[in-house]
Amino acid sequence: MTRFSGWNVFWNGLTGQTGWQRQWRDPEPKPHYDILIVGAGLHGLATAYYLAKNHGLKNIAVLEKGWLGGGNAGRNTTIVRSNYMMPGNREFYEHSLKLWENLSHDLNYNVMFSQRAHVSLLHSPAARDAAARRYNTMRLTGSDGELWNLETLKANVPLLNYSPDARFPITGAAVQRRAGTARHDAVAWGYARAADQLGVDIIQNCEVIGVTRKNGQIENLETSRGSIGAKKIGFAVAGNSSRLWDMAGLGTLPIESHKLQAFVSEPLKPLLDQVVVFGVGGAHFYISQSNKGGMVFGGDLDWYKSYAQRGNLPIVQDVAECAMSILPCLGRVRLLRHWSGVMDMSMDGSPFICKTPLDNLYLNAGWNYGGFKASPASGWYFADLIANDRPHQFIVNHDLKRFERGYNIDERGAGPDPKLHG
């Protein structure tokens, strides 16, 4: 595989771009693997990569029903941050952010990680108190975070609606400077290419349609390309987790699949340097500007369960109202596209990386809105779990039994209502 380097870009520029090779192979599935990962989204691909890289394991395949990166991996608004507070989540997301900081070098693939700062707007003294608690906790535990007063915020993000008569008057912001955005497709392609180089078979157009069990284990996965056996199997299928769980005969998973939409405008000249977020009084909105100039933004879930990857008009209106309330200068900007993904919403808003009732089956699910930023650490710790058959201390409570133990990891304090855990 040709490495990406300044010299290779220069050389190929002189030789008609003829020196590049395929980025990953297109192998036929073998009848048996040591490890099978279902789902070639960010989490499945990252898991396969770290299984091979960190644990030296071979004979691994990733099965994908469509094309790699065609699920939520390629549909998200690409926000990366680690402003989490609950034990376990805090360490996990900070580790993820550290992996992001070196990901392009590690994968030899430019994932366009841009640490442009994540600015959460504050609208009340109570919101400021809550942010102070969270951001102080982050600082005390080795991450970065700061509170901006109105003057600092105006100096850094001048175009917001600062009128005291605004629908949501702004009083300041909580900021993580190391946070930012990355190019989602590039992350999927980078992990795929790096995993392929380490010998992982990535098998696209291979849908798992059934599960054969024997003696408390999975013996074979029945797929659209035949039956494939494995010693260990990991599910990393995000919004389809309940379907796979049901195929494995395991009953009901504490996950609901909900739709989340995202939007991009026509390209504009540079307008917004940071990721800006607000959530108040039922409104929820986040926006950044892509490298091509499009304003990328999103809002709340669709408020009903669905597997449909389609947008709809009520959310267009809701999100446009949020945009206008906070950035009125967007009023005449034209919307280019909008789309939807299927979110795997858990009952406390935190994920599962855990063993399951079947000896050789491992689960990676429950990413809610937040699985893009989590993908490096998710792959890292899921690979560690599969390789060593025990959870790392940071994910020891991210299991399915935490609800039985009364141990919720409820960052937002929203209770057992998945649609409130955005």
Ligand SMILES: Cc1cc2nc3c(=O)[nH]c(=O)nc-3n(C[C@H](O)[C@H](O)[C@H](O)COP(=O)(O)OP(=O)(O)OC[C@H]3O[C@@H](n4cnc5c(N)ncnc54)[C@H](O)[C@@H]3O)c2cc1C
């Ligand atoms: C609109 C939107 C905005 C978002 N914004 C952000 C954000 O700003 N920041 C953030 O951190 N997160 C965000 N997220 C969440 C993030 O995208 C997801 O949590 C994350 O991508 C999920 O993990 P994944 O990439 O592995 O999932 P996916 O890419 O969905 O991967 C799962 C894969 O499994 C495959 N699969 C399913 N069933 C089967 C089967 N039976 N057989 C074989 N393969 C199967 C699917 O085809 C899919 O490719 C957003 C999500 C959406 C939809």
